[in-house]
Amino acid sequence: xxxxxxxxxxxxxxxxxxxxxxxxxxxxxxxxxxxxxxxxxxxxxxxxxxxxxxxxxxxxxxxxxxxxxxxxxxxxxxxxxxxxxxxxxxxxxxxxxxxxxxxxxxxxxxxxxxxxxxxxxxxxxxxxxxxxxxxxxxxxxxxxxxxxxxxxxxxxxxxxxxxxxxxxxxxxxxxxxxxxxxxxxxxxxxxxxxxxxxxxxxxxxxxxxxxxxxxxxxxxxxxxxxxxx
Amino acid sequence: xxxxxxxxxxxxxxxxxxxxxxxxxxxxxxxxxxxxxxxxxxxxxxxxxxxxxxxxxxxxxxxxxxxxxxxxxxxxxxxxxxxxxxxxxxxxxxxxxxxxxxxxxxxxxxxxxxxxxxxxxxxxxxxxxxxxxxxxxxxxxxxxxxxxxxxxxxxxxxxxxxxxxxxxxxxxxxxxxxxxxxxxxxxxxxxxxxxxxxxxxxxxxxxxxxxxxxxxxxxx
Numbered sequence: 499x500x501x502x503x504x505x506x507x508x509x510x511x512x513x514x515x516x517x518x519x520x521x522x523x524x525x526x527x528x529x530x531x532x533x534x535x536x537x538x539x540x541x542x543x544x545x546x547x548x549x550x551x552x553x554x555x556x557x558x559x560x561x562x563x564x565x566x567x568x569x570x571x572x573x574x575x576x577x578x579x580x581x582x583x584x585x586x587x588x589x590x591x592x593x594x595x596x597x598x599x600x601x602x603x604x605x606x607x608x609x610x611x612x613x614x615x616x617x618x619x620x621x622x623x624x625x626x627x628x629x630x631x632x633x634x635x636x637x638x639x640x641x642x643x644x645x646x647x648x649x650x651x652x653x654x655x656x657x658x659x660x661x662x663x664x665x666x667x668x669x670x671x672x673x674x675x676x677x678x679x680x681x682x683x684x685x686x687x688x689x690x691x692x693x694x695x696x697x698x699x700x701x702x703x704x705x706x707x708x709x710x711x712x713x714x715x716x717x718x719x720x721x722x723x724x725x726x727x
Numbered sequence: 728x729x730x731x732x733x734x735x736x737x738x739x740x741x742x743x744x745x746x747x748x749x750x751x752x753x754x755x756x757x758x759x760x761x762x763x764x765x766x767x768x769x770x771x772x773x774x775x776x777x778x779x780x781x782x783x784x785x786x787x788x789x790x791x792x793x794x795x796x797x798x799x800x801x802x803x804x805x806x807x808x809x810x811x812x813x814x815x816x817x818x819x820x821x822x823x824x825x826x827x828x829x830x831x832x833x834x835x836x837x838x839x840x841x842x843x844x845x846x847x848x849x850x851x852x853x854x855x856x857x858x859x860x861x862x863x864x865x866x867x868x869x870x871x872x873x874x875x876x877x878x879x880x881x882x883x884x885x886x887x888x889x890x891x892x893x894x895x896x897x898x899x900x901x902x903x904x905x906x907x908x909x910x911x912x913x914x915x916x917x918x919x920x921x922x923x924x925x926x927x928x929x930x931x932x933x934x935x936x937x938x939x940x941x942x943x944x945x946x947x
Contacts, residue, residue, distance in 0.1 A: 536756055536797060536800065537754065537756040540756040540759050540760055540763075540800060541756070542818075542821035543763065543800075543803075543804065543818065543821070544759055544763055545821055545822075546817055546818070546821050546822065546823065547763060547767065547807075547813070549823050549829075550812075550813065550817075550823050550827065550829065550830060551828075551829040551830035551831055551832060552766075552767060552770070552812060552813075552830060552832060553766040553767060553832050553834070554766070554832035554834065554835055554836060556835075556836035557762075557766050557832065557834045557835055557836045557838070557839055558759065558762040558763060558766055559762075560836040560837075560839035560840075561762035561765050561766065561839055561843075562759075562761070564839055564840065564843045565751055565761070565843075566751045566752070566758070568840075568843075569843055570751070604844070605844050605845055606841070606844040606845040608845065608850070609845035609846060609847040609848055609849075610844075610845040610846055610848065611848055611851060611894070626735075628733070628734060628735030628736075628880055628882075629732055629735075629779075629878060630732065630779055630782065631795070636843065636844065636845060636846060639751065640751055642745065642746070642749050643746060643749060643753075643795070644743050644744060644745040644746070646795050647740075647743065647744070648734055648737075648740040648741075649741050649742060649743045649744070650743045651734050651735065651740075652734040652735065652736065652737040652738070652740045653740065654735075655735045655736055655882065655924070655935050656735070656736040656882075656924075656925055656929075658933060659930065659933070661743055664742055664743050665743070665745065671930065671932065672932060673932065674932050674933070674934065675921075675930070675932060675933045675934070676933075676934050676935075676936060677933070677934070677935045677936065678935075678936045679735065679880065679935060679936065679937045679938075680938070681878045681879070681880065681937050681938045681939065682878060682894070682897060682914045682938035682939075683775075683846075683848050683897055683914075683938075684894055684914070684916075684938050685846075711745070
């Protein structure tokens with residue numbers, strides 16, 4: 499679905515305000531407006547760098563194509579589905595995530611330092627980068643705007659349960675919430691709980707249930723409305 | 728630096744608003760800024776820590792007002808000029824100075840599928856560098872306020888935690904960012920009780936794990 503930033507901002511400005519928000523609270527996306535000439539400034543810089551032989555325009559196209567069409571949360575979902583259906587794979591994933599993900603061809607065997615965090619009925623892991631935007635983009639693709647927003651970065655560490663409620667996840671008080679602030683070069687991917695009632699589903703169907711947000715830890719994996727076929 | 732980028736625990740930023748069916752890039756220029764920055768990174772004229780520092784140095788009011796990729800654009804232009812890869816005059820005109828040499832790009836299109844498979848972080852296995860702390864040990868994050876780049880957030884400074892995992896050896900961002908060297912040392916996952924960080928308002932069942940370097944920690 500093609501959604502323009504301006505369309506999204508316009509929709510936001512008419513959205514019902516959060517009942518917990520006060521009138522003087524800034525809303526993160528609304529001050530992310532950009533000057534209208536940024537597009538021209540970027541074009542001018544690209545043309546300069548191409549002319550100087552510093553970048554190859556075909557490499558730029560390939561980079562954009564990679565993250566728009568090839569590297570994204572579907573790769574992570576396949577890793578999760580494999581871990582749900584293969585106990586030995588899951589063990590390898592939890593002990594050395596980068597090498598287990600490399601087995602499926604989504605990472606190279608070197609140069610990526612990754613940790614997989616298993617969510618259970620008693621432990622809920624959630625990932626943030628309070629300082630910038632660190633994200634396991636080699637496996638999940640580029641992070642969504644909300645992950646990079648001041649709201650998420652500021653609140654995930656001090657009010658994780660409140661943030662999770664905004665994503666529709668209300669955890670029982672006795673569940674441990676473990677927030678991982680990605681302050682170094684380790685990248686974290688959450689292995690969400692396999693939903694009940696999916697015993698009859700194969701790996702591919704299971705992968706279809708796994709959402710990006712569940713691999714960041716802000717949602718659980720749910721069965722589609724009406725249950726699994 | 729105690730910049731506005733270090734926002735863990737701040738109030739007033741509003742609710743988290745997730746966009747449904749969000750595209751990877753909202754505008755074409757964002758995609759181009761992303762790709763330009765990655766492609767120019769292949770020249771290795773600056774490292775990841777310097778790149779982060781030049782985003783943190785954007786003045787606070789601008790930082791909060793700018794979109795994510797606008798910050799990337801500002802950072803990339805500033806570093807291109809600082810490293811002499813382009814001149815300020817070239818940025819303004821969009822054309823190379825007369826007589827300037829034409830180089831060969833460092834990243835080719837056919838290399839992109841391979842490059843995208845890893846962030847190419849150096850191996851963390853370096854037995855010659857000994858850890859200062861052991862798993863299970865209680866530590867305190869230092870109370871330090873460097874004016875340069877650091878990856879020790881303010882909210883953890885002076886707080887007590889427990890080492891739960893030794894991740895191995897990594898470059899030290901504080902010195903790596905401004906050319907003082909990689910100063911490689913151990914990084915640990917350090918577990919802090921939410922109540923140690925935020926007081927009684929926090930749930931006793933909540934914990935925050937941060938990845939912290941040896942130089943950020945002291946014995947309790």
